[in-house]
Amino acid sequence: MRASEQRRKPAERIVDDPYAQLFLGPMLQAALATWETSGRLGDLAERFSPGLITWVLCRHRYIDDRLIAALRAGTEQVVVLGAGYDMRAYRFARELDGRPVFEVDYPATSRRKARIVARHRSELPATDVRSVEVDFQKDVLRDRMQAAGFERGVRTFFVWEGVAMYLTRGAVKTTLGDLREISGPGSEVAMDLWHLPEGSDLMSAAHRLSASALYLVGEPVTFAIHPEDAAPFVERLGFRVREIAEASLLQERYVHDHRRVYPAAYMMHAATSRSRAANKADVAR
Numbered sequence: 491m492r493a494s495e496q497r498r499k500p501a502e503r504i505v506d507d508p509y510a511q512l513f514l515g516p517m518l519q520a521a522l523a524t525w526e527t528s529g530r531l532g533d534l535a536e537r538f539s540p541g542l543i544t545w546v547l548c549r550h551r552y553i554d555d556r557l558i559a560a561l562r563a564g565t566e567q568v569v570v571l572g573a574g575y576d577m578r579a580y581r582f583a584r585e586l587d588g589r590p591v592f593e594v595d596y597p598a599t600s601r602r603k604a605r606i607v608a609r610h611r612s613e614l615p616a617t618d619v620r621s622v623e624v625d626f627q628k629d630v631l632r633d634r635m636q637a638a639g640f641e642r643g644v645r646t647f648f649v650w651e652g653v654a655m656y657l658t659r660g661a662v663k664t665t666l667g668d669l670r671e672i673s674g675p676g677s678e679v680a681m682d683l684w685h686l687p688e689g690s691d692l693m694s695a696a697h698r699l700s701a702s703a704l705y706l707v708g709e710p711v712t713f714a715i716h717p718e719d720a721a722p723f724v725e726r727l728g729f730r731v732r733e734i735a736e737a738s739l740l741q742e743r744y745v746h747d748h749r750r751v752y753p754a755a756y757m758m759h760a761a762t763s764r765s766r767a768a769n770k771a772d773v774a775r
Contacts, residue, residue: 491543491546491547492505492507492510492546492547492550493507493510493511493514493518493522494522494543495507495547496508496510496511497522502746502747504544504547504548504550504551504744504745505547505550505551505554506581507550507577507581508581509577509580509581509610509613509614510575510577512606512607512610513575513603513606540752541737541749541750541751541752541753542752543749544745544749544750544751544752545737545740545751545752545755546652547744548740548741548743548744548745548751549651549652549682549740549755549757550651551744552680552735552740552743552744552757552759553578553649553651553680553757554578554581554582556647556678556680556759557578557582557647557649557680558582558585560647560678561582561585561586561587561589561647562585563676564645564676565589565645565646565647565677565678566589566641566644566645566646566674567589567590567591567592567640567641567644567645567646567647568586568589568590568591568592568646568647568648568649569591569592569594569635569640569646569647569648569649569669570591570592570593570594570649570651571594571648571649571650571653571665572594572595572650572651572652572653573593573594573595573599573600573603574595574599574603574652575603576593576649576651578591578649579591579593579617579618579619580614580615580617580619583615583616583617584615586617586618588618589618590618590619590620590639591617591618591619591620592620592622592635592638592639592640593619593620593621593622594622594624594631594634594635595621595622595623595624596623596624596625596626597623597625600621600622600623601623603621604621607619620638620639621638622634622635622638622640631665631668632668632671632672635672636672640672642672642673642674643672643673643674644673644674645673645674645675645676645677646669646672646673646674646677646678647677647678647679647680648669648673648677648678648679648680648681649679649680649681650665650679650680650681650682651680651681651682652682653681654681654682654683654713655682655683655684655711655712655713655714655755656710656711656712656713657712657713658712658713659713661713662713663727666679666724666727666729667727667728670727670728670729670762673762674762675762676761676762677761677762678732678759678760678761678762679729679758679759679760679761680757680758680759681757681758682755682756682757682758683714683715683717683720683755683756683757683758684711684713684714684715684754684755684756685714685715685716685717685754685755685756686714686754717734717736717756720734720756720758721734724758724760725763728762728763729760729761729762729763730760730761730762730763731758731759731760732759732760732761733757733758733759734756734757734758735756735757735758735759736753736756737751737752737753737755737756738751738753740756740757
């Protein structure tokens with residue numbers, strides 16, 4: 491989706507990621523070439539997805555903006571959870587100015603990305619990327635991160651994109667609690683969350699069905715929380731919400747054409763708010 495956005499003029503792009511296409515296989519490379527030459531197929535794909543393509547692009551852009559603001563405000567390190575083929579470490583190498591980016595993912599994904607990056611090293615800017623290979627069934631995240639050089643107790647920006655909705659509620663709470671425990675005052679997290687639209691109209695029903703349809707591709711949505719409930723949920727874990735950005739806000743902020751944003755998901759930007767002792771006591775209660 492990020493690669494397909496490059497076919498648009500720079501001023502029309504929601505996200506500008508010139509490196510995304512490096513990770514496409516032959517079939518997707520061919521599809522992208524067709525989209526770029528005709529334009530019409532790309533527009534049809536967006537039209538027949540219920541705003542999902544535009545949502546993914548807005549999600550990525552929202553986190554980009556929060557990350558840049560955090561770097562300007564003094565964030566000392568960046569962690570990308572479930573990094574996949576995220577290229578922020580290279581896209582924002584200048585803004586990072588030598589600060590480390592810890593990319594956390596399963597070994598197979600992490601190693602494939604490393605091989606592709608190595609092949610294109612001459613095309614990429616110098617930056618401090620540290621791969622953190624984690625088998626979430628066996629490894630303790632904070633231990634693996636510290637082994638890679640993560641510094642506990644300093645101001646950190648966490649990217650958590652496209653992951654939480656596929657976890658259990660307990661796993662989301664555990665992860666947020668761990669992030670709060672290992673990070674310093676003023677640390678931030680930007681993440682996406684899903685909820686089921688409450689309307690009785692046909693479009694709301696279609697969006698509820700689209701979430702269920704993800705079961706068919708092996709990615710069932712297992713954690714959903716309404717935007718009204720997000721703030722108290724993370725506050726009990728030691729975070730204070732800075733912004734909830736629902737589809738309408740993302741639409742207004744980032745989309746300047748006919749595209750629409752999927753309404754059953756939203757962005758949350760939160761920062762650490764209390765001492766670890768207070769956080770532990772609240773979680774225990």
